Amino acid sequence: MSKIHFAAGIAALAMLGACATATPYQAAGKLDRGFSEQKIEDNRFQVQFAGNSLTDRKTVETYLLYRAAELTKQSGFDHFRVVRRDTDADTRVIASGPVYSPFYDNFFCDYRYFGPRAPYYRASSRGFYPGPTFASRFGYYDPFWGGPADYREQTSYVASAEIVMGKGEKPDDVAYFDAAQVIFNLTGTIQRPEI
Numbered sequence: 226m227s228k229i230h231f232a233a234g235i236a237a238l239a240m241l242g243a244c245a246t247a248t249p250y251q252a253a254g255k256l257d258r259g260f261s262e263q264k265i266e267d268n269r270f271q272v273q274f275a276g277n278s279l280t281d282r283k284t285v286e287t288y289l290l291y292r293a294a295e296l297t298k299q300s301g302f303d304h305f306r307v308v309r310r311d312t313d314a315d316t317r318v319i320a321s322g323p324v325y326s327p328f329y330d331n332f333f334c335d336y337r338y339f340g341p342r343a344p345y346y347r348a349s350s351r352g353f354y355p356g357p358t359f360a361s362r363f364g365y366y367d368p369f370w371g372g373p374a375d376y377r378e379q380t381s382y383v384a385s386a387e388i389v390m391g392k393g394e395k396p397d398d399v400a401y402f403d404a405a406q407v408i409f410n411l412t413g414t415i416q417r418p419e420i
Contacts (some may be wrong), residue, residue: 247276247279247281247284247416248277248279250415260273262296265387268389268390268391269308269388269389269390270390271385271386274289275384278381280381290411294404295404303392304392304393305402306390306400307387310385310387312382313384315383
């Protein structure tokens with residue numbers, strides 16, 4: 226095996242390992258997973274936390290509340306009120322499991338074997354076929370000749386809230402949160418990204 230193939234394999238495993246963990250408490254990056262906020266007024270923000278499919282609903286909502294408290298302290302306020310709060314679930318059905326193939330899996334259609342007509346033939350793990358396969362033309366799997374063996378649901382959650390910040394003692398209302406107490410009580414449950 227060449228060094229280039231080995232390095233590419235290691236890089237692919239590292240990326241797979243990074244995707245196999247729940248979304249940590251971090252700012253949203255290229256994949257839009259993590260927290261983000263939008264300032265509406267001096268004391269009003271829209272806060273959001275998006276998790277991947279391995280981050281459960283409770284964790285997403287906890288991280289949202291923690292970010293709201295953190296943002297309140299960073300803005301110089303003492304407490305905040307949740308005006309509107311919502312959690313959306315995005316559920317997808319994905320194919321998983323081994324694929325059944327009645328043909329020899331290691332056959333590969335190559336130009337050097339079939340000459341100038343090689344681009345006309347399609348190579349796959351199920352052998353070669355002249356032109357596109359029936360399933361690829363019509364966009365579904367044939368249940369007898371190589372479709373996915375199993376399906377599973379994958380759900381990811383996005384929690385959002387609009388908050389209004391205030392100074393002084395917190396009003397006696399369940400919609401208000403003391404930012405310092407929220408940070409103190411939730412710090413132990415926050416998982417930060419590994420460096």
